Amino acid sequence: xxxxxxVTGNLDMWFxxxxxxxxxxxxxxxxxxxGWKDLPMELLMRILALGDDRMAIVASGVCTGWxxxxxxxxxxxCLSWCKEHMNNLVLSLAPKFTKLQVLSLRQNKPQVEDTAxxxxxxxxxxxxxxxLSKSQKLSDISLYALAHxxxxxxxxxxxxxxxxxxxxxxxxxxxxxxxxYLNLCGCVKAASxxxxxxxxxxxxxxxxxxxxxxxxxxxxxxxxxALGCPDLRAIDLCGCVLITDxxxxxxxNGCPRLRSLGLYYCxxxxxRAMYSLANSRLKSKxxxxxxxxxxxxxxxxxxxxxxxxxxxxxxxAVQAVCDxxxxxxxxxxxxxxxxxxxxxxxxxxxVCAVQxxxxxxxxxSH
Numbered sequence: 443x444x445x446x447x448x449v450t451g452n453l454d455m456w457f458x459x460x461x462x463x464x465x466x467x468x469x470x471x472x473x474x475x476x477g478w479k480d481l482p483m484e485l486l487m488r489i490l491a492l493g494d495d496r497m498a499i500v501a502s503g504v505c506t507g508w509x510x511x512x513x514x515x516x517x518x519x520c521l522s523w524c525k526e527h528m529n530n531l532v533l534s535l536a537p538k539f540t541k542l543q544v545l546s547l548r549q550n551k552p553q554v555e556d557t558a559x560x561x562x563x564x565x566x567x568x569x570x571x572x573x574l575s576k577s578q579k580l581s582d583i584s585l586y587a588l589a590h591x592x593x594x595x596x597x598x599x600x601x602x603x604x605x606x607x608x609x610x611x612x613x614x615x616x617x618x619x620x621x622x623y624l625n626l627c628g629c630v631k632a633a634s635x636x637x638x639x640x641x642x643x644x645x646x647x648x649x650x651x652x653x654x655x656x657x658x659x660x661x662x663x664x665x666x667x668a669l670g671c672p673d674l675r676a677i678d679l680c681g682c683v684l685i686t687d688x689x690x691x692x693x694x695n696g697c698p699r700l701r702s703l704g705l706y707y708c709x710x711x712x713x714r715a716m717y718s719l720a721n722s723r724l725k726s727k728x729x730x731x732x733x734x735x736x737x738x739x740x741x742x743x744x745x746x747x748x749x750x751x752x753x754x755x756x757x758x759a760v761q762a763v764c765d766x767x768x769x770x771x772x773x774x775x776x777x778x779x780x781x782x783x784x785x786x787x788x789x790x791x792x793v794c795a796v797q798x799x800x801x802x803x804x805x806x807s808h
Contacts, residue, residue, distance in 0.1 A: 487515040495520050502538060513538045520546040524553075532558035542566045546573040548599075553577075559584035563591025571597040575625070578603065582610035589617040596620050601627035601652065608632050612640035621645045627654040627678070638663030642670025649673055654704070655681035664689035668696035675699050680706035680748065690715035694722035702746040706780075711752045713759035719744065720759075723766035745769040751783040760790045768793055 498519075502512040516539050524531055528547065532554065545566070547554050554577045562569070569592045574580065580603055588595070595618040600606060611632040615621065624641070626633040633656035641648065648671040653659055659682045667674065668689075674697040679685055685708055693700060695718070703719075705711055723743050744767040749755060760781065764770050770779040771792040781787040 487511065494523075496523065499535065509538065514541060517541055518544040520548075522546050522548040525550070526553075528553040529555050529558045533561050536561040536565045540565050541568060543568050544571040545569060547577065548573050549576045551576075552579045555579050556581055556583040556587075560587045563587035567591060568594060570594050573599040574603060575599050576602040578605065581605050582607050585610040585614045589614045593617050594620065597623040599623075599625040600629060600632070601625045601654075603629055604631065606632040608634040608637040611637045615640050615644040619644050620647060622647055623650045624648065625652040626656060627652045628656070630656055630658060634658050635660055635663035635666075639666045642666040646671060647673060650676040652678040653682055654678050657681065657683055660684045661686055661688040661692075665692040668692035672697060673699060676702035676746075678702075678704035679708060680704040682708060683710070686710045687712055687715040687718070691718040694718045698722070701744060703744060704746075704748045705752055706748050707751045709751065709753060711749070712754045713756055716755060716759035716763050719747075720762040720766040743767045743769065746778045748780040749784065749787075750780050753784060753786075755784060755787060757787055757789045760787055764790055764792055 498512055498516055502509045519535070519539060519542055521528055521531060528549065532547065536558070545562070547558075554574070556579075559574075559580060560583070562572075564587075572588070572592070572595060574584075577584075577600070582605075585606060598618070598621060606629055608631065611626075611629075615637075621641075624645075633653055635658070638659065639662075641651075643666075648667075651667065651671075651674065659679070661684075664677075664679070664682075664685055665688065667677070669692070674693070677693065677697075677700070679689070687710070690703075690705070690711060691714070693703065694715075744763070747763065747767075747770055749760065760779075764772070764779055771777060771794060772779050772781070772790060773792055773794045776792075776794070779790075779792065781790060
């Protein structure tokens with residue numbers, strides 16, 4: 443046995459070691475359990491929970507009873523460990539594991555093809571969370587299939603899927619309207635202003651959107667998002683070189699719950715955008731009940747801001763943002779205001795740094 447799990451040929455031995463004995467040395471089962479095939483489904487699923495997804499897949503092939511139990515009880519599956527033949531594995535498993543809600547097909551090298559996604563869409567209608575990152579063999583066919591077969595999706599990661607088009611992404615969002623998390627990092631063709639307009643119109647519950655290095659995104663698309671997705675909490679615009687202050691101003695005004703904003707290498711961003719963020723904090727304080735409720739939960743506006751390589755910014759503007767949002771930190775311990783590459787901003791400090799340099803502070807620490 444390795445790591446508490448049976449190896450080939452030791453299944454019966456492991457079964458016997460799990461049985462409970464009474465004081466007379468007899469097995470207490472409460473039922474006629476003569477072997478692994480007789481285990482109740484609940485107990486089987488608890489045992490499988492101690493292992494990994496490979497163990498669950500093997501268990502589903504032991505006997506009919508186990509196959510039915512695993513296929514009915516398994517709701518989460520990760521196949522990222524599969525380095526070869528992932529597509530064939532998905533084709534084999536999807537028709538069995540019809541109750542899946544979470545599925546990760548993250549790959550180091552492209553393996554999954556459209557046939558696998560079509561099979562998933564045909565059988566896994568309860569799917570809520572799907573990770574397809576780096577699936578470079580997939581085409582628009584996969585998005586069309588998911589649109590019809592998996593309308594319950596709330597979380598979708600298609601980062602690095604470079605073949606998807608904006609029309610297919612827009613089509614997907616018209617069916618998967620419950621999306622709350624969407625990762626489009628590196629999807630240069632799919633993440634256009636046209637697609638962002640569709641997302642804003644169809645997915646009003648969206649909370650997190652990653653658009654890193656989607657160089658075709660402009661203010662037009664981001665402004666639509668700010669207007670259509672008021673519950674947006676996190677947006678990554680790193681490397682979106684065409685956006686300007688107008689995007690940040692729209693987000694500051696339209697998304698009061700914004701907690702994380704990535705603007706790395708957005709060199710068209712100026713002080714005007716920073717002051718709009720700072721002013722949005724002042725406005726939110728006048729929203730009485732909502733502001734009080736969020737403060738009581740420890741949520742205080744922006745908690746992460748990446749303005750690395752935004753070389754047009756000046757210290758007073760960035761300091762104004764830092765002063766408005768106490769959760770932003772420049773200190774190494776927390777470091778949630780990232781200003782690397784901006785040598786002119788080295789004078790910006792969070793509240794921690796100010797407190798540490800107050801007179802008498804050193805004496806109080808002893």
